[in-house]
Each structure stands twice: as structure tokens, then as C-alpha cells.
Amino acid sequence: MNTCELIIKKRGGGELTRGEIEYLIGGYVDGTIPDYQISALLMAIYYKGLSERETLDLTRAMIASGDTLDLTQISGVKVDKHSTGGVGDKTSLVLCPMLAACGIKIAKMSGRGLGFTGGTIDKLESFPGLTTAIDGERFLRQANEVGMVIAGQTAHLVPADKKLYALRDVTGTVDIMPLIVSSIMSKKLASGADVIVLDVKTGSGAFMKAEADAFELARQMVALGKNASKKCVAVVSDMDEPLGHFVGNALEVREAIAVLQGESGGNLRELCLTLGTQALREAGIAPDDADARRRLEESVASGAALRKFAEFVKAQGGDERAVFDTSLLPQAGVRLELAAPEAGFVSHIEADGVGQVCIALGGGRETKDSPIDLSVGVELPKKVGDRVEKGETLAVIYANDEARARAAGEKLRACYRFSAEAPEKKPFIRGIVR
Numbered sequence: 001m002n003t004c005e006l007i008i009k010k011r012g013g014g015e016l017t018r019g020e021i022e023y024l025i026g027g028y029v030d031g032t033i034p035d036y037q038i039s040a041l042l043m044a045i046y047y048k049g050l051s052e053r054e055t056l057d058l059t060r061a062m063i064a065s066g067d068t069l070d071l072t073q074i075s076g077v078k079v080d081k082h083s084t085g086g087v088g089d090k091t092s093l094v095l096c097p098m099l100a101a102c103g104i105k106i107a108k109m110s111g112r113g114l115g116f117t118g119g120t121i122d123k124l125e126s127f128p129g130l131t132t133a134i135d136g137e138r139f140l141r142q143a144n145e146v147g148m149v150i151a152g153q154t155a156h157l158v159p160a161d162k163k164l165y166a167l168r169d170v171t172g173t174v175d176i177m178p179l180i181v182s183s184i185m186s187k188k189l190a191s192g193a194d195v196i197v198l199d200v201k202t203g204s205g206a207f208m209k210a211e212a213d214a215f216e217l218a219r220q221m222v223a224l225g226k227n228a229s230k231k232c233v234a235v236v237s238d239m240d241e242p243l244g245h246f247v248g249n250a251l252e253v254r255e256a257i258a259v260l261q262g263e264s265g266g267n268l269r270e271l272c273l274t275l276g277t278q279a280l281r282e283a284g285i286a287p288d289d290a291d292a293r294r295r296l297e298e299s300v301a302s303g304a305a306l307r308k309f310a311e312f313v314k315a316q317g318g319d320e321r322a323v324f325d326t327s328l329l330p331q332a333g334v335r336l337e338l339a340a341p342e343a344g345f346v347s348h349i350e351a352d353g354v355g356q357v358c359i360a361l362g363g364g365r366e367t368k369d370s371p372i373d374l375s376v377g378v379e380l381p382k383k384v385g386d387r388v389e390k391g392e393t394l395a396v397i398y399a400n401d402e403a404r405a406r407a408a409g410e411k412l413r414a415c416y417r418f419s420a421e422a423p424e425k426k427p428f429i430r431g432i433v434r
Helices: 003-011 018-030 035-048 052-063 091-101 120-124 136-145 159-171 177-190 211-227 249-260 266-282 289-301 304-315 351-361 402-413
Strands: 078-083 105-110 148-152 195-202 231-238 334-339 344-349 377-379 393-399 416-419 429-433
Touching: 003 018, 003 035, 018 035, 018 052, 018 159, 035 159, 035 177, 052 159, 052 177, 052 211, 078 091, 078 177, 078 266, 091 105, 091 120, 091 148, 091 249, 091 266, 091 289, 091 304, 105 136, 120 148, 120 249, 136 148, 148 304, 159 177, 177 195, 177 211, 195 211, 195 266, 211 231, 211 429, 231 266, 249 266, 249 304, 249 377, 266 289, 266 429, 289 304, 334 402, 351 377, 351 393, 351 402, 393 402
Parallel strands: 078 105, 078 195, 105 148, 195 231
Antiparallel strands: 231 429, 334 393, 344 416, 377 393
């Protein structure tokens, strides 16, 4: 095959065959096709798009570029969950124990964060001693015995995606819908689960700012999952403000534990119940939404989900006592309250801005090699729609340096908007795509 001819074919709006796509991806991964030709191909795709069939073939070629996980040795139904990301997103820490307590097997690969706050792996490392460097045999055994395992992503899983994303990042081709779909779904499909549940964020703090774009992304991912013979469902949820009341690694772990204890709720709890309901239905464990939601709520009320989380932490070498005594988690030395500058209703909290505050405190990464402070972050006791009086505590900064805390406070205050009347709020759960 001739790479230049394939670029011209796509540039002219033609459909690439499965064999042509496999040739291009294989050649790029093994180094026989250079960056500059794949850059040209990406730009052609940017303007001409990919068909549903091409997207599926691209995803399969990316999966074939590396290892896949064989979960057949794990008994029962295996469920994986993916979020398109957002500020304060600690959903996996709540959802996975709830599902495991309901009989689902969670065998999950997760990553570290870049920007805003840490990823799931960073958050879990708030538990002293916990490791996510787990070999294949231990991974399968823990999934069977505990019902839940979360390990760090292996470099051998879908290496084509890592190379393609790095190139997209420097060629202005990140925001191509079929490439976003194939990037996410290649990793999920390579991870071997029976059911894939997707949490697609929309709003100012999400990758997909427009709701219509979020629903289109959800539709395309679900369609690809179905075409790949997987059960797949997506929930579109709001990210116009940070999720929950805490942003920062150990702080988010504490909030997740509070939800599992039944002591906290709000949108975080509602999102986990909605995602969990879809997972139980798709797994065939619950016949309908009402029964699925009842099972999830009972897992919290009975303490089963919290105990499952503690069992998981212990199995991965962590101090499970921190699940029941969160004072054992990392704690910042400085606590600074931020007073409301005026009276009124909170009408907006800039999610991205709050994320940047956490980076400034040391709680997120500016580069993949940046060190991260697990103890720092922000508490948001007042959310959109809440009434606040002038001088009342609007937010709390947790830091390990007073000067840094004061500087962060000024940045955080700029993230808030106020109004004289209570703002009209959109539904938090925007919809479900099955």
C-alpha cells in the first residue's frame, strides 16, 4: 500500500478499508510511517470525518497494537466504567464498591491525572501503603476473591492510542469526534469487561462544553460498543460546577467515604446511583431501574459497600483503618476560610478555575512528571443555587504554605459569580444513551 495515496483518498472524502486502516496504524506504531504523514492523515480526518464502520475498524486496529486483558478467569459479570473527566470527579471511589457489594466484578485499569487534580490512581495512593502496581495473576485473583481491583494502566495496553494522542495534541486535531471515540473505547474494549458504563460530562468544566456534543459523543461510543458486541450505556451529566463539595485527592477520598457511609449525598451520590443502576441492568442483575437503585441504596445502608471498599484497600496493601478513620489520610497544615465578598445567590462556579487553584496549591500536575501533594485542595460548602451572606464562609483552602493559600484564595474568589435571585438550575443528569 502507498501511504500518500491513502491520505489523498481520505482527503477526497473516500472511506478507508479495514486493511488500509490496519496498515496505517501498524506502520505508525512500528515506525515505518513517519509522524508527518500521520499528521496529514489526521487533518484529512478532521475535515472529512470517519464513518461508523471506519471508527470501529480504527478502534480494533488500535487494540491490536498491544496487549489485551483476558478476564475469562474471573467469574461472574465484569463491569468497567469510564468518565470523560471533570473537576472533583471521584465517582469510581463510590461506584465501584457499591457495584462490587451488589455482586458485580470490577477489574479496572485507571490512570494518573494531568492537570486539575490527580486521577483515580493518585486518589487511591492517599491510603498509606496502597499499591496499584499489580501483576496479571494477582489482578485476576483479587477480582475473584474481593470482587474489586483497580490497577495502573500498563504501557503495553493500546500503545497506538498513546502515540496518536501525543501527535493529535501538537497538530490541533484533538477535538475530532471519531478519534475521541476510538481513543476512549479502544482502552475500554482492550480491558476485557462484559459491560461498559460511560459517564459523559458536559458544561464549562467538561471537555464537551456543549450538551449536543456530549450526547453525540455518548451516542457514538455506545454504538461502537454495540458494534463490538459489548453491552454499553452512557449517562450524560453536568460539569458546569465541580462535582461534590471537595476538590483535591485526599479530600475527595474523604468525601467518597462519607457517601459510602450514608453521611453525604447531593449530586455525587445521585450520579453514582444512576451509573450503578445502568450497570446492574446491563449486567442482568436487576430487572429494572427501581430494583437496581434499591440494591445500590441497600449496599450503602447496610454498610456492605463501605466494607467492600475497606476490603479492597487492604487487598492492595493499603491501611484499611483509614476507611473508618479518615484522619489517617494525608492532611494539609494550613486551613484558610474564604469569605463571601457580597450577599446573594451563588450563580456560577467556574469548574476549570477551581481546578487551576488546585494545581497552584500542588494538588495537580502541570506535566506528567510533576510531583503531587495529596493533602491539598478546596472545600466548596456553597454550591450553585445556595444563598450566601456577605462575610459568610464561601470556600475553604487546604494548603501547606500560608502564602500559597492566600494566593489561591484570590484566584478562587474570582471563580464565583453571584445574583440577587436564585438561578435556574438545569437537571444534573442530562440523559441516558442506551
